[in-house]
Amino acid sequence: MPEIFQTTILGSSAAVPTSLRHTTAQVLQYHNQRFLLDCAEGTQMQMRRFKIPLMKINHIFISHLHGDHFLGLPGLLFTYHLLGREKDIHIYSPPGMDEIIGVQYRLAQLQPSYAIRFHELHQGRQRIYDDKRLFIETIEMDHRIPTFGFLIQEKERDRNILKSSIDRYKIPRDQMPEIKKGKDLITQNGRVIPNEKITRTADQPRSYAFCSDTLYTEQFIDQIRGADLLYHEATFMQDKAGIARQKNHSTTAEAATLAKKAGVNKLLIGHYSARYKELQAFMEEAIKVFPNTILAQEGDVIDIGLSEE
Amino acid sequence: MPEIFQTTILGSSAAVPTSLRHTTAQVLQYHNQRFLLDCAEGTQMQMRRFKIPLMKINHIFISHLHGDHFLGLPGLLFTYHLLGREKDIHIYSPPGMDEIIGVQYRLAQLQPSYAIRFHELHQGRQRIYDDKRLFIETIEMDHRIPTFGFLIQEKERDRNILKSSIDRYKIPRDQMPEIKKGKDLITQNGRVIPNEKITRTADQPRSYAFCSDTLYTEQFIDQIRGADLLYHEATFMQDKAGIARQKNHSTTAEAATLAKKAGVNKLLIGHYSARYKELQAFMEEAIKVFPNTILAQEGDVIDIGLSEE
Numbered sequence: 001m002p003e004i005f006q007t008t009i010l011g012s013s014a015a016v017p018t019s020l021r022h023t024t025a026q027v028l029q030y031h032n033q034r035f036l037l038d039c040a041e042g043t044q045m046q047m048r049r050f051k052i053p054l055m056k057i058n059h060i061f062i063s064h065l066h067g068d069h070f071l072g073l074p075g076l077l078f079t080y081h082l083l084g085r086e087k088d089i090h091i092y093s094p095p096g097m098d099e100i101i102g103v104q105y106r107l108a109q110l111q112p113s114y115a116i117r118f119h120e121l122h123q124g125r126q127r128i129y130d131d132k133r134l135f136i137e138t139i140e141m142d143h144r145i146p147t148f149g150f151l152i153q154e155k156e157r158d159r160n161i162l163k164s165s166i167d168r169y170k171i172p173r174d175q176m177p178e179i180k181k182g183k184d185l186i187t188q189n190g191r192v193i194p195n196e197k198i199t200r201t202a203d204q205p206r207s208y209a210f211c212s213d214t215l216y217t218e219q220f221i222d223q224i225r226g227a228d229l230l231y232h233e234a235t236f237m238q239d240k241a242g243i244a245r246q247k248n249h250s251t252t253a254e255a256a257t258l259a260k261k262a263g264v265n266k267l268l269i270g271h272y273s274a275r276y277k278e279l280q281a282f283m284e285e286a287i288k289v290f291p292n293t294i295l296a297q298e299g300d301v302i303d304i305g306l307s308e309e
Numbered sequence: 310m311p312e313i314f315q316t317t318i319l320g321s322s323a324a325v326p327t328s329l330r331h332t333t334a335q336v337l338q339y340h341n342q343r344f345l346l347d348c349a350e351g352t353q354m355q356m357r358r359f360k361i362p363l364m365k366i367n368h369i370f371i372s373h374l375h376g377d378h379f380l381g382l383p384g385l386l387f388t389y390h391l392l393g394r395e396k397d398i399h400i401y402s403p404p405g406m407d408e409i410i411g412v413q414y415r416l417a418q419l420q421p422s423y424a425i426r427f428h429e430l431h432q433g434r435q436r437i438y439d440d441k442r443l444f445i446e447t448i449e450m451d452h453r454i455p456t457f458g459f460l461i462q463e464k465e466r467d468r469n470i471l472k473s474s475i476d477r478y479k480i481p482r483d484q485m486p487e488i489k490k491g492k493d494l495i496t497q498n499g500r501v502i503p504n505e506k507i508t509r510t511a512d513q514p515r516s517y518a519f520c521s522d523t524l525y526t527e528q529f530i531d532q533i534r535g536a537d538l539l540y541h542e543a544t545f546m547q548d549k550a551g552i553a554r555q556k557n558h559s560t561t562a563e564a565a566t567l568a569k570k571a572g573v574n575k576l577l578i579g580h581y582s583a584r585y586k587e588l589q590a591f592m593e594e595a596i597k598v599f600p601n602t603i604l605a606q607e608g609d610v611i612d613i614g615l616s617e618e
Binding site: 075 | 325327328331350351354357358374376377380383384387388391392412413416417418453
């Protein structure tokens with residue numbers, strides 16, 4: 001059973017929230033870690049609503065400094081202070097977030113109970129997070145102001161021990177981690193069983209590409225190639241392709257075209273303009289170009305790369 | 310029938326929102342005007358939820374610069390821009406709000422489609438809004454940072470024409486406004502009917518005192534005396550009176566004591582600490598001291614001074 005790797009949709013509306021849709025935020029969960037991707041107004045309430053433990057978040061990634069992508073951040077940070085948080089929080093965003101937050105703390109005459117570490121995102125492909133199982137890179141979008149997507153990529157995974165071998169050789173539990181790394185098994189009577197006889201190749205590392213907001217562009221296509229899941233904004237349907245261009249946003253068919261050309265496994269669209277009440281038509285337009293498309297809707301939990309199961 | 314004068318509760322939670330309660334915001338309606346009193350995170354969504362027309366708001370009053378009282382303002386202002394608002398908006402708050410908002414527009418590289426007029430609130434009792442039927446004054450609270458309540462006061466009202474006189478003298482509609490101001494009636498055959506025979510005294514001007522956040526204090530008691538409705542924070546129940554003092558907040562019994570000493574007609578309590586799940590006990594504690602107490606709960610619409618009906 002692979003580690004949990006999934007994203008929960010907290011908001012799917014572009015620019016202006018509607019009575020049914022909040023603006024952009026997602027919680028990415030990998031095993032027992034949780035990361036916030038964008039943090040629109042109401043994110044802390046949405047997290048409570050969907051029973052996501054607030055304190056599990058240590059890293060927050062903000063795509064750009066348009067209000068519909070970060071206006072929930074000040075409130076979440078105040079809440080952490082009021083709850084007495086002690087652990088550092090890391091915020092990754094284009095330059096300026098320290099100013100936005102700083103002025104508020106100064107005027108509120110508050111010193112947060114924990115340290116806020118600001119990390120500035122700059123042009124180019126940066127690796128901004130790295131641990132033993134996962135890394136996160138920026139993806140450069142094409143929007144009116146500096147804007148970044150995020151590629152969340154699992155690292156090389158361990159080999160899988162064949163269930164039949166566990167039974168046959170009664171492999172002791174404490175030897176399993178080393179066998180998964182490629183070591184041969186030495187049985188109780190000294191016999192050597194080569195690793196390749198009792199394991200199979202590691203599962204393909206899984207990846208999630210989060211791309212919001214952007215004009216249609218193929219500038220990052222190599223970086224997202226073959227991703228298990230691509231989230232790509234589709235603010236407008238094809239009827240408003242002109243407005244999409246003018247506002248530096250993409251359409252359903254453009255998101256689907258990129259998914260197809262990049263050979264991703266699944267496409268998740270969102271960031272719908274408030275002009276549209278019904279979303280079904282978004283899906284219908286996208287699947288004509290790329291059949292494995294799903295809609296981002298509040299509360300949805302989407303697994304990333306479960307194909308190996 | 311007097312003009313509509315009522316407040317709609319958009320949020321009733323102190324500091325931290327819960328899954329059921331947003332932080333502080335109220336929409337005050339007087340006739341066809343609407344004013345925002347505080348503007349916590351999620352206010353624009355709450356306004357949509359309770360079908361309050363966003364564009365009717367032209368004046369926003371912010372009590373102080375703690376996040377739970379203003380963090381919905383940037384989002385509401387961005388939404389106004391995205392909806393193409395042209396009319397000025399007036400924001401009344403302690404000094405600094407222009408900085409908080411300004412840095413966000415600079416970083417988003419946005420020039421709003423309308424003018425934002427910032428009005429700074431300073432120590433003392435200031436008349437900050439004045440039109441032909443209503444005025445609004447600041448009320449000085451006692452909190453950790455500069456904090457203001459707001460007294461919304463109807464002006465002197467016109468005399469009421471007795472229904473019996475309208476029928477008896479067939480008072481022409483076009484003479485009514487002057488008669489309401491005190492002019493005598495001259496009948497078609499030249500007879501003079503003294504004003505006091507055909508009218509009765511004007512209704513008492515109504516008033517609403519909005520007081521959040523504050524330590525218990527009687528420093529503004531003369532200003533709120535006899536108000537039709539007093540909103541007073543009651544962050545804690547009596548069991549946490551020590552914490553209330555330490556955090557510069559009030560308790561149920563303190564809010565009720567002030568209501569009683571100021572001789573107001575009705576008390577509305579709110580700004581409940583997230584520690585409390587159930588609110589019924591807040592009410593029970595308050596009514597022991599001041600029986601005409603009600604609880605602020607989201608979506609409630611509370612009429613101000615309907616006693617003359």
